[in-house]
Amino acid sequence: MTATTLASSRGSSARAAGVVADLLKVFPDLQVQNTIDDMPTVWATRESVRQVLACLKRGLSPGYSMLYDLTAIDERVRANRRGQPASDFTVVYQLLSFERNGFIRIKVPLRDNDLHIETISDIWPNANWYERECRDMFGICFDNHPTPYPLIMPATWHGHPLRKEHPARATEMEPFSLPDEIQDQEQEALRFDPAKWGMTRHGDSTDFMFLNLGPNHPSVHGVFRVALQLDGEEIVDAVPDIGYHHRGAEKMGERQAWHSYMPYTDRVDYLGGVMNNLPYVMAIEKMAGIEVSDRVKTIRVMLSECFRIQSHFLFFGTFAQDVGQMSPIFYIFTDREMMFNIIETITGGRMHPSWFRIGGVAQDLPRGWDIKLREFIKRMRKNMPHYRSMVLNNRILKQRTVGVGVYDTATAIEWGVTGGGLRATGFNWDMRKQIPYSGYQNFDFDIPLGINGDAYDRALVRFEEIIQSLRIIEQCLDHMPEGPYKADHPLTTPPPKERTMRDIETLIHHFVHESWGPAIPAGEACTPIEATKGLNSYYLVSDGNTTSYRTRIRTPSFAHLQMIPEMCRGMMVADVIAIIASIDFVMADVDR
Amino acid sequence: MSYGASLITHLWPLVLFLVLVIGLISLMLAGPYFLGSRRNARATGEPYECGIVPVGSAQYHVPIPFYLFAIFFVIFDLEAVFLFAWAVAVRETGWAGFIEALVFIVILLVALLYLWRLGALDWRTFRQKRDRASVLLR
């Protein structure tokens, strides 16, 4: 097991070296940075970055077809930057190649007095939102951006939250108040301005209606707003607006200790529960050099799959409900409740157990943990065919969703769509199979695929994924390895409590980790996982302190929402609801 | 007894019923007027549009497809009314009446078929048709 992991990581670094060598042939000026996660990382300059990215997308074969993430780091107070070019703000582009099964990271240094960089939204359309987010958070100006307006922060906000000088706590700011005139200003700032988005108020023969769908609307799944330009019932154009659920989860990461940040991750994709912990702890473990036991890996996989089922249940129920079918969600919630009881038995928590730990899990599995799980699997084997005939085989539902919100694989990749939304187009790429993590390579399961990439296929793929997750859980039940539930490593947090009373070393670690938190060695790591809704990762930068220097959360929902106008144009209002229902997002996962 | 008087003796329960219904509705409207609370917050007087200040008013020019319904309704419902008269007298009019009605219905059906072929009964948008045609049906 350990041998294969080592071999595969060596293989990936060899592949990584290949890309960098190819790239250096074209751009000899690039500077290479070694990172702990073996993700090839190169520094470009502001002038060359567009060519580098274009070359990575189209020039190399196979190319990096997806812009996986785009973010920035405020480097001004970072101490451990040895071997990196001088930079006040670093823009980080992260690309994904499906053919190579690998990522690449491109960094561009910017100086404080000159925060300008050319947009790449013409190379990847999904760069649009990422660049707007960067502008909000760091004040970096993306030149020639088509719509350079605030995205996450309110238009009235002063300052850039992810800059180091911006306060992280409410107590460091003026007490909050909302007098009437400020409220009016805020409301006015939210009013939709068609001209700003290049829309006209009148068509050739009709007036257009501008309708706000959300933020307070029953089917936008949270506080999400789409401004629709309507010609009767037909959508002429749509402008999604996010940020109503923004809680500054990334900023929190810079303030909380590595260990005490764990509960915040649960609440990012709040339907994913402990699955959110996984990319976070794996990135930390990489930096800390912790190798966890097979038992820990299997427990993590099992609980992650439990939460995948939970999330897909909710998706499936609300999907049926949003096209007007009232009952399935109630049946599904009975099953969901059962699963929550099982999760509670194992972890003590229900929706947000925050149960994974740096170097393991919080506790060992309780005695008899598998009995209820087996019952659950038996029950679901019986219930799933009912749900299929009730929802997926319903002719009205098919009428409503087949051929609605269609996109093909190429479009999906252009827009950064991952997870079920990508597999619904028939593209066979699941991180658990392609770049296995946490021991997924040891499991036998299939990757369900769609054909048409429409709303119906997205539901179908997730429905089948529930069945596959049941298979994975069953294998965990049958082959749960023995072993410690926490790694024997000084940075395991917290260290096993039962040993603290035996040896002084563990007692000291326990004391330090509980009071200040562990100090993770300086470095950078990012370990994407196949989360409930698509690829999710935590790009962590450690400066050797007890808190993270920069926590970047790449969530799938953010990218998916950006594609809504593409899917909605020329459809009707009712289709928008079916499309939104089929995306499977939660606003906390979008806004963070 | 005159025709009017007999009408009244016959219809008075209906009139009484309608008067009582109106009375009940008035009560339902009046009740909250006296019992209901009064409150006026800052945003009470704004139209509901998901919590955002609206752009433009809801009084705008309704797109043409909606008028099509009205026209179809006028055509077909009026024709249907003629059929009502035939339906109640179908035995009296016999086969002659039936053939006339049949001709009438066939003309109506032909008109419907014409509208159908014209695409007037398909209110889908261009994209809805295209996307639906592009997918594989299972």
Place this chain on the structure above:
Amino acid sequence: MSSITANILNVVGILVFVVASAAMLTWVERRMLGIWQERYGPNRVGPFGILQVAADMIKLLMKEDWVPPFADRFVFVVAPTIAMFVVVAAYAVIPMAPGIGVIDLNIGLLFFLAMTSLSAYSVMFGAYASDNKYALLGGLRAAAQMLSYEVFLGLSLMGVVMLAGTFNLREIVLAQQEQWFVIPQFLAMLLFFIAGIAESHRTPFDLPEAEHELTAGFHTEYSGMKFGMFFIGEYVSVLLTASMMVVLFFGGWLGPVLPPLVWFLLKTSILVLLMILIRGALPRPRYDQLMAFGWKVMLPLAMINLVVTGVLVLV
């Protein structure tokens, strides 16, 4: 004199019955959906939660009598009045049992059709007066849907009229002593049932107020008792559709052993429950699909039914 007393009793009794059972239906629907969906439904107020109805009524009465300042005040108030009035008024011609019924009109069926077609106004007025975009979209959908299904509603009944040879509902019931009309007119029964659900805009035909699309559709700006009147109107409409089906297709009060009124109520209840079950089971089609279904399926079928029935009656 005794006939006048009987008439007054009839009038008052039926009014109370209609309004009370419509109010009761709100509770029945929630309880039944609860049972079918593996949950409780309202079960706290009174035994089995039956006093929930009273609690809701009191709540509605205590709500603010609110007309938005941007609304057309007069039309805004008139709209729910029409919604409630027409459906209750239409109940006047339903013969519940021998001697029970407000009035025995020769044109009873036409009176019913006239009243139901008026209900389109309530929705359109409500939507238009609200000056709200969601309401407007709901109103446009409602207008299109109700006008279309109006045509099929009337046409589907003409087969029954042919068989009975009259528009008088009491005579139509009596014409079914040999055989309920549901047997020769099964297709017409289905058409009427579908059109009836569409007229009362309930799931799967609830597009005008599709909660997940248009928040509350045409009654978005309504609250308190004025909303309550739309709400009660909908349930009266359910009761009306079910009663009408019983009268036209299921032999009205006719049936062995049990008293006629019991038969009528029993048959009506079954149909009402069926409508509730449909609400629990089906998704909602899209507006264009609903229209296409009406004009391309319902209308030709209704016409063909008419021709075939004509032949059968004459042979």
